[in-house]
Amino acid sequence: xxxxxxxxxxxxxxxxxxxxxxxxxxxxxxxxxxxxxxxxxxxxxxxxxxxxxxxxxxxxxxxxxxxxxxxxxxxxxxxxxxxxxxxxxxxxxxxxxxxxxxxxxxxxxxxx
Amino acid sequence: xxxxxxxxxxxxxxxxxxxxxxxxxxxxxxxxxxxxxxxxxxxxxxxxxxxxxxxxxxxxxxxxxxxxxxxxxxxxxxxxxxxxxxxxxxxxxxxxxxxxxxxxxxxxxxxxxxx
Numbered sequence: 048x049x050x051x052x053x054x055x056x057x058x059x060x061x062x063x064x065x066x067x068x069x070x071x072x073x074x075x076x077x078x079x080x081x082x083x084x085x086x087x088x089x090x091x092x093x094x095x096x097x098x099x100x101x102x103x104x105x106x107x108x109x110x111x112x113x114x115x116x117x118x119x120x121x122x123x124x125x126x127x128x129x130x131x132x133x134x135x136x137x138x139x140x141x142x143x144x145x146x147x148x149x150x151x152x153x154x155x156x157x158x159x
Numbered sequence: 160x161x162x163x164x165x166x167x168x169x170x171x172x173x174x175x176x177x178x179x180x181x182x183x184x185x186x187x188x189x190x191x192x193x194x195x196x197x198x199x200x201x202x203x204x205x206x207x208x209x210x211x212x213x214x215x216x217x218x219x220x221x222x223x224x225x226x227x228x229x230x231x232x233x234x235x236x237x238x239x240x241x242x243x244x245x246x247x248x249x250x251x252x253x254x255x256x257x258x259x260x261x262x263x264x265x266x267x268x269x270x271x272x273x274x
Contacts, residue, residue, distance in 0.1 A: 083265075090163075090250055090265035091202075136202065146192055146215070147263060149202040 049074045053137045053150035060127055060157050068122040068153045070111075070137035078139040080104075080113055080120040081147065085134045094122075094135070127157045161185045163253050163266035171272045177239040180269045182251030183232055191234045192252040192263065193226055202250075208234065241273045 054069040072078065079098045083091040095104030100115035109124045120137060134154045138147040164183045172178055184191050193205040195218075206216035211228040219226065223242070228234045238245055248270050252263040 146204045151201040
């Protein structure tokens with residue numbers, strides 16, 4: 048079956064530090080991959096996505112590259128800000144408009 | 160700015176009471192999802208609809224949960240009777256079209272507390 052595994056948090060970083068949140072997946076076929084972000088008290092928002100191998104998704108300084116050979120989609124940001132404090136979810140979808148399969152989420156806290 | 164709306168945002172109720180949560184998907188979106196979020200289980204899919212027809216509700220406890228789409232602008236999730244273990248945040252999401260690259264847009268959620 049399809050599944051997503053992401054690193055457990057919480058992750059605490061100082062402002063301007065480099066961020067990596069690891070995500071690996073198991074899927075049949077060729078899934079699309081997503082990172083969603085959930086700010087406190089809000090719903091999930093799409094942060095970035097990649098639909099095929101070697102694609103790089105990017106948004107707001109965050110990046111993730113679809114690596115088929117390692118079945119990974121790690122999230123990175125070169126310099127985090129306090130405003131990036133949130134829970135980050137890695138997700139996949141295999142085909143059509145089917146439900147997303149989410150990882151457990153990783154809570155990021157950035158301190159000034 | 161099109162958004163998914165959910166009501167109520169917060170609900171506190173006593174065990175055994177009926178709870179109804181409502182969702183208005185973005186106009187024109189033909190697929191609607193219900194998710195539940197808890198600390199222990201993370202995000203779980205409860206049910207989803209396409210063109211108002213239920214496609215999968217295997218994630219829902221059938222004896223107490225029901226989901227419907229009376230029309231294209233309203234999705235409902237009902238719990239009867241509610242139990243303390245149903246306490247969670249319930250999210251509705253909608254998406255357009257058929258492609259696997261289509262983004263799902265989430266509502267702000269309904270935080271349910273069952274005492």
